[in-house]
Amino acid sequence: MTLQPPAAPSTFRALPQPRHWLLLGSLLCAAVVAIGLGVQLIPGETAAELGVDQRLSLHHTAALTVLALGLNLLFSPVVGLLLTGVITLCMWLVRRDPVKAVAFFLTAGSGWVASEVFKLIFARQRPNPALLFDPLSPETGSNSFPSGHTCFAVALAFALYVLARGTRWARAAAAAGAITAVLVAWSRLYVGVHYPSDVAASFLAGSAAVVLLAGLWNRFAPGLVRRLPATALRP
Template identity: 55%
Template sequence: MPLPRLWLLWALLLSASVLSLGLIAKKLPGFTIGEFSVDQELSRDHNSALTAVAMTLNYVFSPVGGVVIIAAVALYLLVMHKSPINAVAFGGVAAAGWLSSQLFKVLVERQRPNPALLFDPLAPETGSNSFPSGHVALAVGLAWAFFFLARNSRWARLAGVAGIAVPIIVAWSRLYIGVHYPSDVLASLLAASAMVILFAGVWNRYQGRILPRIPLLGRFGPVASPNNQR
């Protein structure tokens, strides 16, 4: 997988930025009050078309939706394309980006926006798991996974454009619904990218030693070297 130089340092710096942003957002009440005004303004201007889009994304990028998408694409690559390395790599990249949100949710424990203060709460949620957004982290993880998969094909440009557009649209939907603050969705972009970089670095270093030893993958054909796949 392609990586920046000093990839471990990049992963650490992005993670530190996410944690710092989360602690600032949690400790400074004025910061959260200012952010909440964005949610309230979006809540004031709901319309049926945008609400339908936002609620559809709410379900597609939910935990259940994430499992279905990742499993379906990985299974397709494994069974239809006989490409075990791509199947494992796709699943690993997408999951790494997605699960990054769970780590920082535990570390920061920021309360979600109060739905009672919104003009039109569409999917009221409460709890201390606001920072960062799992939906956006999933979208970013999938964006990286599809880009890595398509980067040497005619689909690379489309994957790149969609990989930028879809996470931004999902981030907007979380604010539109009123279940996250702007810093929550921004942090997801950074957190998911940090974990994808970390996963890619570990993958590049160790996959050639580990994957050939997994018996299940051998049933779908030989496990090729990293020079032949991805």
């Protein structure tokens, strides 16, 4: 019987980050706050945005409805967490790269964390489904701003690009991630559970999350990885 050599310990890999990551992340967060304050303080802003949801609700088609509801399910908290967990386990157990697996999980999850923080700050009520012609997935509550689905889609797109970076699939992954995030944002308006400013702010919030996460990861993770025993870095 031939013995297989043990897998080489996983090594630290830096996440791509802008040079002034802390400044950029702070500015993106400030932009989200500015939008959140604007929709609360500008008279008639919410009513005007509701008109967009109402117009979309008047023009639902079977094919677009299937697409929108499918995206809403795929990027929902439960399914999104399951999807992220499956990819993370594949990286850990199949690709035998636990450090990169953790980096992927944290990056993808940072979008949800960012959305929950801003939701608590602004507590914006969702569009009233009773005012829509065809409410596809009636949701109520004070968690409209920003869209968690869209924040997660933005962060997941970045995380998948990180996995593909340095391969021939990098550009395709970046393009697919960007298109998917836009489609998820559209789906939340089509279904009628968010305002346009909710999904617009989500791109800023999700980007802020991954920028800050990348900076913190690159700053603190190398030291943590060096302190771990070699056995902890093998699946």
